[in-house]
Amino acid sequence: MVKGRAAQARFAKVSLMVGVGLALLAVAVPAPAYVVEAITAISAAAGEDRTGLYNAIQAAIDDVAAHAVAFTPTVVLLLDAKLIGDRIFLFVLLADREGERAIKALLEERRESGAPGN
Incomplete structure (x- = not known):
């Protein structure tokens, strides 16, 4: 016993x-971190005046944020835009809160290591 x-x-x-x-x-x-780069396009004709261009870009980015990702982005950045033919291609970065933290950590690590692109 x-x-x-x-x-x-x-x-x-x-x-x-x-x-x-x-x-x-x-x-x-x-927690999972979500970071996505998406490409969307608008008509080059939308760029004929500043207000029209701004509204078209905003609508395209809103559409990507609402329909291209299955998370609620806390960061939405327009990284680049390229005119190709009659379209303006928009390169958009979207991230959630954890993705935002991951980006900051990666950038900080790059700065500390002296990597190019700082």
């Missing part, structure tokens, strides 16, 4: 430690 109780106590202690370890692992799992 004594050995049985000692074994049970040891088993209970090990079980408790395993449970605590698993709980810590569950808490330490980082």
Whole structure:
């Protein structure tokens, strides 16, 4: 009986430690970070006046943010625009809050390492 109780106590202690370890692992799992670059296009004719161009770009970016990704972006950046033929191609970066943090961490690491493009 004594050995049985000692074994049970040891088993209970090990079980408790395993449970605590698993709980810590569950808490330490980082949230997924979403960062997407999307390309959309508008008619070059929209660029004939400043207001029309602004409105067309805004509508295209809003459409990408609403329909191209399955997350709610907290960051939306127009990275580049290229006129090709009769279309203006817009390169848009979208990220959620965790993606925003990931971008900042990557940029900080690049700065610290002295990588090109700083």
